[in-house]
Amino acid sequence: MTNLRIxxxxxxxxxxxxxxxxxxxxxxxxxxxILDLKETALSSNLAYEIDExxxxxxxxxxxxxxxxxxxxxxxxxxxxxRGFDRVWTEEVIxxxxxxxxxxxxxxxxxxxxxVAIALGGSVGTPAGGLTAEVVEFADLAALEAAxxxxxxxxxxxxxYRMERKIDGAGYGPAVxxxxxxxxxxxxxxxxxxxxxxxxxxxxxxGHTGGLQYNDDxxxxxxxxxxxxxxxxxxxxxxxxxxxxxFLKLTAMRQDDIAVTTANVIGEISGSTNPxxxxxxxxxxxxxxxxxxAVDDGIGVSITLAxxxxxxxxxxxxxxxxxxxxxxxxxxxxxxxxxxxxRHKDDMASHVIGAEWDFGTGxxxxxxxxxxxxxxxxxxxxxxxxxxLGVSLSPKNDxxxxxxxxxxxxxxxxxxxxxxxxxxxxxxHHTENDTLxxxxxxxxxxxxAVYTIFSYFAAQSGIDFRK
Amino acid sequence: MTNLRIxxxxxxxxxxxxxxxxxxxxxxxxxxxILDLKETALSSNLAYEIDExxxxxxxxxxxxxxxxxxxxxxxxxxxxxRGFDRVWTEEVIxxxxxxxxxxxxxxxxxxxxxVAIALGGSVGTPAGGLTAEVVEFADLAALEAAxxxxxxxxxxxxxYRMERKIDGAGYGPAVxxxxxxxxxxxxxxxxxxxxxxxxxxxxxxGHTGGLQYNDDxxxxxxxxxxxxxxxxxxxxxxxxxxxxxFLKLTAMRQDDIAVTTANVIGEISGSTNPxxxxxxxxxxxxxxxxxxAVDDGIGVSITLAxxxxxxxxxxxxxxxxxxxxxxxxxxxxxxxxxxxxRHKDDMASHVIGAEWDFGTGxxxxxxxxxxxxxxxxxxxxxxxxxxLGVSLSPKNDxxxxxxxxxxxxxxxxxxxxxxxxxxxxxxHHTENDTLxxxxxxxxxxxxAVYTIFSYFAAQSGIDFRK
Numbered sequence: 055m056t057n058l059r060i061x062x063x064x065x066x067x068x069x070x071x072x073x074x075x076x077x078x079x080x081x082x083x084x085x086x087x088i089l090d091l092k093e094t095a096l097s098s099n100l101a102y103e104i105d106e107x108x109x110x111x112x113x114x115x116x117x118x119x120x121x122x123x124x125x126x127x128x129x130x131x132x133x134x135x136r137g138f139d140r141v142w143t144e145e146v147i148x149x150x151x152x153x154x155x156x157x158x159x160x161x162x163x164x165x166x167x168x169v170a171i172a173l174g175g176s177v178g179t180p181a182g183g184l185t186a187e188v189v190e191f192a193d194l195a196a197l198e199a200a201x202x203x204x205x206x207x208x209x210x211x212x213x214y215r216m217e218r219k220i221d222g223a224g225y226g227p228a229v230x231x232x233x234x235x236x237x238x239x240x241x242x243x244x245x246x247x248x249x250x251x252x253x254x255x256x257x258x259x260g261h262t263g264g265l266q267y268n269d270d271x272x273x274x275x276x277x278x279x280x281x282x283x284x285x286x287x288x289x290x291x292x293x294x295x296x297x298x299x300f301l302k303l304t305a306m307r308q309d310d311i312a313v314t315t316a317n318v319i320g321e322i323s324g325s326t327n328p329x330x331x332x333x334x335x336x337x338x339x340x341x342x343x344x345x346x347a348v349d350d351g352i353g354v355s356i357t358l359a360x361x362x363x364x365x366x367x368x369x370x371x372x373x374x375x376x377x378x379x380x381x382x383x384x385x386x387x388x389x390x391x392x393x394x395x396r397h398k399d400d401m402a403s404h405v406i407g408a409e410w411d412f413g414t415g416x417x418x419x420x421x422x423x424x425x426x427x428x429x430x431x432x433x434x435x436x437x438x439x440x441x442l443g444v445s446l447s448p449k450n451d452x453x454x455x456x457x458x459x460x461x462x463x464x465x466x467x468x469x470x471x472x473x474x475x476x477x478x479x480x481x482h483h484t485e486n487d488t489l490x491x492x493x494x495x496x497x498x499x500x501x502a503v504y505t506i507f508s509y510f511a512a513q514s515g516i517d518f519r520k
Numbered sequence: 521m522t523n524l525r526i527x528x529x530x531x532x533x534x535x536x537x538x539x540x541x542x543x544x545x546x547x548x549x550x551x552x553x554i555l556d557l558k559e560t561a562l563s564s565n566l567a568y569e570i571d572e573x574x575x576x577x578x579x580x581x582x583x584x585x586x587x588x589x590x591x592x593x594x595x596x597x598x599x600x601x602r603g604f605d606r607v608w609t610e611e612v613i614x615x616x617x618x619x620x621x622x623x624x625x626x627x628x629x630x631x632x633x634x635v636a637i638a639l640g641g642s643v644g645t646p647a648g649g650l651t652a653e654v655v656e657f658a659d660l661a662a663l664e665a666a667x668x669x670x671x672x673x674x675x676x677x678x679x680y681r682m683e684r685k686i687d688g689a690g691y692g693p694a695v696x697x698x699x700x701x702x703x704x705x706x707x708x709x710x711x712x713x714x715x716x717x718x719x720x721x722x723x724x725x726g727h728t729g730g731l732q733y734n735d736d737x738x739x740x741x742x743x744x745x746x747x748x749x750x751x752x753x754x755x756x757x758x759x760x761x762x763x764x765x766f767l768k769l770t771a772m773r774q775d776d777i778a779v780t781t782a783n784v785i786g787e788i789s790g791s792t793n794p795x796x797x798x799x800x801x802x803x804x805x806x807x808x809x810x811x812x813a814v815d816d817g818i819g820v821s822i823t824l825a826x827x828x829x830x831x832x833x834x835x836x837x838x839x840x841x842x843x844x845x846x847x848x849x850x851x852x853x854x855x856x857x858x859x860x861x862r863h864k865d866d867m868a869s870h871v872i873g874a875e876w877d878f879g880t881g882x883x884x885x886x887x888x889x890x891x892x893x894x895x896x897x898x899x900x901x902x903x904x905x906x907x908l909g910v911s912l913s914p915k916n917d918x919x920x921x922x923x924x925x926x927x928x929x930x931x932x933x934x935x936x937x938x939x940x941x942x943x944x945x946x947x948h949h950t951e952n953d954t955l956x957x958x959x960x961x962x963x964x965x966x967x968a969v970y971t972i973f974s975y976f977a978a979q980s981g982i983d984f985r986k
Contacts, residue, residue: 110755113632120631165586166579166811169951257723258810258951282954286811289576289955344724345632345752485635485724488748489755 079431079514087367087513088438088506094363095502101352101359102494104132108354109345109489116342117382118150118313125338126316129354129379133320136358137365138377140323143316144396146381146389150311151175153342154304156260156277158248160290161185161298168283170248171260172305173232173276174341174385175267179246183302184209184275186245190291194231197238206243209299210235213288215281218254222412222475228252229263236276237268246301247276250284255480258282262341263483264385275303315339315381317389320358322365324374324512331376332511333407333466334360334504335390335458337383344487348478350456352492352500353410354379360504364512371512373405380457383411390457394464401464406511406518408469408504409458414481415474416496417503419445423452424467425520432469435510442499444471467518471503545897545980553833553979554904554972560829561968567818567825568960570598574820575811575955582808583848584616584779591804592782595820595845599786602824603831604843606789609782610862612847612855616777617641619808620770622726622743624714626756627651627764634749636714637726638771639698639742640807640851641733645712649768650675650741652711656757660697663704672709675765676701679754681747684720688878688941694718695729702742703734712767713742716750721946724748728807729949730851741769781805781847783855786824788831790840790978797842798977799873799932800826800970801856801924803849810953814944816922818958818966819876820845826970830978837978839871846923849877856923860930867930872977872984874935874970875924880947881940882962883910883969889918890933891986898935901976908965910937933984937969 080088112128115121126143133141151174158170186209191197193214200210212231217224229252239247251261260278267273279287291297318338324330336353340346357377364375381389394401406424420439422432429450436446452470454462462468473496481487511518546554578594581587592609599607617640624636652675657663659680666676678697683690697715705713717727726744733739745753757763784804790796802819806812823843830841847855860867872890886905888898895916902912918936920928928934939962947953977984 106755110752110759111630113630113752164577164579256952256954256956257725258954259724282952282956285956286576286579286954289572293576486722486748488722488724488752490722490748490751 079434079516080510084513088509091363091505091509092502095360095505096498098359098498099494100362101355101497101501102492104355104358105347105351105492106489108351109347113345114342115338115340115346117148117315117339117385119342122315122339126318129318129338132358133318136362138320138322138361140321143318144393146315146317146392148313148315148382148385148388150308150313152306152308154178154306157183157302158277158279159300160287161300163295163297164290166286168287169258169260169280170277171262172303173278174262174264175307176265176276176303176305177273177307178303178305179275179301183300184245185298185300188291188297188299190288194235197235200242203243205239208244209246209248209301210239210244211287212249213284215250216252216254216479218476220474220476221472222478225252225479232263233266236265236274237271240271240274244274246274248301249278251278251280253281253479253482253484256281257486259484259486261483262343275301275305277301277303317381317393318379320361320377322361322375323370324372325370326372328374329403330373331404332373332508333376333378333404333461334508335378335380335407335409337389337411337457338379339382339384341384341483343485345489346487347489348413348481348487348491349483350411352413352497356410356497356501356504359501360508363505364509371509372515373512375508375512383457387457387460390460394460401466404461404466406467406469407454407458407461408471408507409455410504411456412473412475413478414491414493414496415476416499417444417471417473419447419472421447421449421452421470421472423450423462424518427520428516428518431514431516435507438506438510439503442502444503469507473500545900545982546976550979554975557829557971557975558968561826561971562964564825564964565960566828567821567963567967568958570821570824571813571817571958572955574817575813579811580808581804581806581812583614583781583805583851585808588781588805592784595784595804598824602828604786604788604827606787609784610859612781612783612858614779614781614848614851614854616774616779618772618774620644620772623649623768624743624745625766626753627766629761629763630756632752634753635724635726635746636743637728638769639744640728640730641773642731642742642769642771643739643773644769644771645741645767649766650711651764651766654757654763654765656754660701660704663701666708669709671705674710675712675714675767676705676710677753678715679750681716682718682720682945684942686940686942687938688944691718691945698729699732702731702740703737706737706740710740712740714767715744717744717746719747719945719948719950722747723952725950725952727949728809741767741771743767743769783847783859784845786827786843788827788841789836790838791836792838794840795869796839797870798839798974799842799844799870799927800974801844801846801873801875803855803877803923804845805848805850807850807949809951811955812953813955814879814947814953814957815949816877818879818963822876822963822967822970825967826974829971830975837975838981839978841974841978849923853923853926856926860926867927867932870927870932872933872935873920873924873927874937874973875921876937876966876970877922878939878941879944880957880959880962881942882965883937883939885911885913885938887913887915887918887936887938889916889928890984893986894982894984897980897982901973904972904976905969908968910969935973939966
């Protein structure tokens with residue numbers, strides 16, 4: 055997921071809620087079917103098998119790479135194999151970027167190599183690298199407070215460490231250095247930015263992720279150090295002698311070179327309202343360093359598996375269920391934005407959406423973002439999910455996570471499912487995002503939740519906007 | 521530590537033990553002093569500070585590298601600073617080896633990069649790398665059972681995974697592939713060996729460590745895959761299609777290029793028996809990929825800190841306490857063997873020895889290897905250590921761990937201290953061996969144990985050989 059996921063949440067408390075448990079949205083038969091679907095999902099290993107297939111047969115799939123193209127072919131084939139009624143692609147256009155290699159070393163006073171990774175979208179250093187004195191800042195605010203020109207000819211280093219929190223709330227305060235830090239440092243005269251990785255692990259593996267240059271300011275190269283290397287650099291600086299660092303990035307921006315990829319869309323066609331879509335979203339692209347098993351192989355896998363379980367029923371639910379595997383999420387929700395642009399006359403047919411793009415844990419909470427009249431139905435859904443350990447948030451402000459936030463901005467109702475994210479940022483945007491990090495049992499619970507949600511929303515006919 | 525640590529233990533049970541608690545080896549004053557030393561060690565952060573200094577100011581220090589030379593200078597200075605009465609170096613000679621770079625990729629059927637690391641001492645591949653079909657073996661025995669010439673032109677791949685055990689007992693069955701696998705594979709016609717890393721972690725970081733070529737068989741390049749990459753390769757092979765792998769190692773053996781390094785020795789001189797030595801050992805060299813904070817920065821740090829606490833007392837114990845920081849342990853106990861050769865006429869003066877080369881955990885057991893008459897005194901020592909959570913093994917077969925095993929072979933009595941090793945092989949011989957892996961609280965307990973042991977052995981005057 056990108057940093058766009060961490061939106062600010064207005065706190066709309068359900069003070070006006072009136073529950074009416076007797077006005078059920080589902081027939082007894084529907085409810086029985088949902089309980090069957092739940093058992094199917096909980097006993098099936100399908101989502102894990104799909105993730106194993108994606109990560110073994112495709113692997114890394116950054117937008118514009120050969121892996122990205124293979125992923126699109128893989129997704130189309132997998133949807134057809136898994137019983138979707140309609141499968142198609144919609145072209146998405148972005149631009150190229152070359153990661154190249156990253157080298158970082160402390161030159162003096164104590165020569166040490168460091169593990170670093172270029173931030174996504176970074177420019178390269180001069181071909182021979184650069185060597186300069188490092189100035190440490192505790193966080194982005196300290197960098198922002200530096201005097202103009204005080205970093206002239208120097209490397210800015212932000213050592214802020216992300217906090218581990220179950221809901222991923224440590225990400226926002228950390229990721230702003232990755233997004234905005236390079237241009238802020240450049241504005242003070244810095245020739246490069248290095249930062250502690252946005253991650254909660256202690257592995258000698260850097261975390262990449264997109265930066266956002268301010269186009270009015272010179273673009274400087276930017277890289278993230280692994281957490282142990284950030285410790286090392288800070289411990290070295292703490293000794294009080296000038297510290298010189300060598301940095302060489304062979305990264306290259308190629309903003310004028312277009313690359314094409316695609317959103318891959320599969321539909322279980324509704325039996326009575328086929329032109330109304332319950333949407334499950336995930337992103338098909340990944341960063342180029344791991345195999346994207348977690349980010350967002352898990353989302354791809356649970357949405358495909360959930361739709362498959364419903365497709366395997368003898369009858370279709372009333373509305374269509376649309377799984378959208380978005381392209382180019384990691385570089386700024388590019389596929390989702392292009393989807394909304396292409397479907398702008400059709401967004402009212404998207405009755406509700408849920409994304410999965412946050413990892414490895416069991417879902418513990420559901421937050422709706424629906425019209426006030428639909429809250430009773432959400433409560434019914436919550437009662438179906440409660441035995442899976444999912445509680446209902448008192449808030450009603452969900453606007454869609456990650457890609458789905460682009461659809462949510464058009465007014466589409468949404469549900470956010472919140473998983474235990476304690477481990478997520480150990481692997482996020484690293485080489486370490488591999489299949490072994492996927493919890494097969496949590497995946498079953500996740501799949502059961504998405505299966506129930508999508509069947510409920512498709513079969514009940516509720517207008518979630520009202 | 522190398523694989524030599526895992527020696528087979530004869531099981532000599534204390535069936536003949538006669539305890540005589542009244543025949544104490546220490547005066548009441550000595551006992552009081554030991555209790556004071558324990559409190560000093562438990563409340564001091566010195567060992568951690570020493571490890572922070574070594575890993576920040578020196579870092580990686582593989583034999584023959586610039587880091588190794590800096591480490592020798594660092595150790596001499598640190599011993600002088602920490603109150604040792606005598607500090608000296610003894611030259612150790614080994615030969616060079618160049619690690620170079622490692623590249624591994626699955627070429628077909630599904631192109632994927634893999635994280636690999638050359639085994640220590642490996643030859644390189646041809647300059648352009650090599651590409652060949654891979655044949656998987658579940659373990660070394662399966663490789664040994666392969667028909668002659670069955671691997672001709674192929675890459676042998678051993679996928680055996682090390683088991684996690686508190687005493688490190690999973691290491692022996694795993695490490696034999698690293699030691700002997702390359703020559704066994706070569707004898708079957710293989711052009712390279714790749715293996716799952718000898719390690720218990722799931723990080724995308726390979727574990728290096730020394731191989732041992734059979735000089736009668738052609739030397740083939742050998743590398744270890746990270747555990748997630750070994751999973752990936754096995755999952756790919758499981759699909760039943762031929763799997764081709766590209767491997768490029770720019771490693772280079774330089775057996776005819778001598779490098780010099782040194783054992784660094786520091787002594788707290790005995791007050792009445794200065795020519796009798798109680799020995800604490802650790803190794804100063806490390807592999808070249810991490811900063812060696814754990815292997816064996818911890819050993820260096822706790823032996824220096826323990827000796828410092830004793831040096832800080834107003835009077836010296838009766839015997840000398842000798843801390844030996846051995847050179848070139850990782851390449852086969854080279855420094856320890858050269859120490860024994862140099863001191864062969866003097867080994868009878870080494871009254872007892874203990875090594876530390878096994879990591880990050882709290883010590884839970886002590887195993888002596890002493891003469892039968894000395895067992896009563898060992899029981900006294902055990903009573904002093906029991907409040908620290910250290911139990912006494914019923915065995916009496918310790919011959920010294922790691923470097924100390926070379927001294928133990930001469931007949932020197934030894935004590936082995938066994939720490940909780942559950943996490944040790946997550947970091948062992950990897951880039952991930954960094955300061956953050958060091959448990960500062962466990963280090964205090966470790967230091968207290970070594971302080972008590974060495975003071976007890978130096979002050980009590982016991983003949984541990986009898």
